[in-house]
Amino acid sequence: MADFSGSDLTCLRGERLVFGGLSFSAKSGDAVMLRGRNGAGKSSLLRLMAGLLTPRSGMLCWNGENISDDRTAHHARTHYLGHQDAIKPVLTVRDNLRLWGQLRGVRDLDATIDRALHALQIHHLARVTGRYLSSGQKRRTALARILIGQSDLWLLDEPTVGLDRESCAELAQLIKDFRARGGIVIYSTHIDLDVEKPTVLDLDEFAIPMVEWLAEQDDIEDLVHGGKDAISSQEAAQ
Amino acid sequence: MNGFLAILQRDLRLALRQGADSVMVVAFFIVTTTLFPFGVGPEVNILARIASGVIWVSALLAAMLSLERVFQTDYEDGTLELLTTSPVSLELLILGKVLAHWLTTGLPLIIAAPLMAVMLNMDQDGFATLMIAMLLGTPALSLIGAIGAALILGARRGGVLVSLLVLPLYIPVLIFGAGAVEAALLGISAIAQLQIMGAILLLTLAAAPFATSHAVRQAME
């Protein structure tokens, strides 16, 4: 029974505070759906979980151990799907996927790729080069990648972009099978995905007012009050 | 090892399929070298005197122009992100990419260099030393260049910026590379210069992958 949790995570992008004090917990078989407005930090949170970003404060733990202590192990157990598909236009679908299997040390690579392609109904495209694929087909190829190599955690950033209804249903089925095997799925989506009983993590709840956060970091109380005075005196003058 | 070979194989295949890159690098090298006679006059003695320097500078510039290729495309289409999150160490993957870059850039330059040496009337005594020096120098150029290529990911005008960053770092390789050939042309042993170039190569081999992976991780944030 695996456990993936985050405590008191704060994320800074540029000089903007995206979210602060975020905590969550997920166990084997759980699905966590990230919700929030644009800019709420869904992609940033997924990147934090994947180990691409380091949090300003707080930590992420797998089975109680900080993921930054052993990044290689964390990468080995995680499959991350970002906004981009990472499809090379001059390589065939099969060749596009081959590298990722090799990096994960998958044996019987061709058979595994076949299975993944069948699961996403794109096996007929195996020999088609990337430049001739539609955007939905590219997305499905990217999704096929997460089926190659064993993993315990799926981090999917808007996996449904460009997919039609049938493909979304397929994806939902894949997620269901993965959860049944004990995997954890954390995803964000604008389109309704038919996932059983997901835990909803609303990032809007963790958007702390930046002024508060600034006041913690820096003794700008006087500046804050000075600013407020300036505004109220402006109003009085009007 | 498996990951290293995998990325090497893929990058080589991509370079092959996307075709003209190596050819363009060599073409640039040849064109740049032939500019010098137009600039300094075709007098044989003068050309022979400046030949080793000219060949090295042109090789440096040609190597530098192809640096964007190393990471930029992968950065833009999301591949670099996936490489960073793969279980294979990023340093090893970077070494694989740099080796692919050298095989498609440095190696063709080494093969084209004697041709340029002939055109600039360099004395035959220098040819062997030139090739050995370039064999030691061009991998170092690829390794140092990779650091620059990684630092400018996401920057504006990255292509021009990388030249400003990387060329000062290339100067030691240039000095000792051209110096080795000059020594050979004078009939004295170039072994000291070649040893220093070997040392530079070992140093960059040890340090560059870590500096580059650090820069790549910065770009991912």
Add this chain to the structure above:
Amino acid sequence: MHRFAKPSVFLKFTAPILPWLSVLTVILIAAGLYFSLIGSPVDYQQGHTVRIMYIHVPAAWMGLFCYVGMAICGAMSLIWKHPLADICARATAPVGATFTALCLITGSLWGEPMWGTWWVWDARLTSMLILLFLYLGYMALVNAFDDPERGSKAGSALALVGAVNVPIVKFSVDWWNTLHQPASIVRMDGPAVDPSMQLPLALMILGFTCYYFVVLILRVRLELNERRIRALHLSGMFEDSETPASAKEQAYEAGHNVEAKQ
């Protein structure tokens, strides 16, 4: 050092230091100039032109000192994640670059009466020229990103890589120089440093160093205040939301780093 990590602490600490340091700088440089121009002997070979040395050598020293400082700040930023280190590195670069350029210009001015040319490829000048390129590369890199933090981090990495290279480049240039100019081994240090020449040299070096710290403190203070203003803007402190928003929108805005008006 982490005590000064909080911007307000740094600002409070440096506010009283600044005027004293500025006064010290003026005194040192004035005294240094006096001794350089009037109170020191004339070289029997070069005459009065040797006096350029009193600017050239300290400027060279400062150019190198600032680069090492930048590299140390880079290390502190990347390894120990000190929050002020980035700002210090960015503030140091233009000062170091200016000193290096000053060294090159004074070197050229000094060389003309001695060798009749405005530029000569001696080891020191050439190394300083390369150092100037390293500075320019750093400044170009940190300003090439839309996100200033990304620029600072990239710059810190570059400064470290450059620092490793500086001894290699120095060694290469020295070797190159002796190889190609065996006859006239000129040293731009001027004649062997006579005790009467040591005093103005020391004064100028100290004066330049104090000047650097004054400028550094000023620039860091400027940057810190600019960041606070930007942060306050981002937090919506100065937003003028006249249109009454619905309760839901207001709640959303309160959450998304825009201060809702009561």
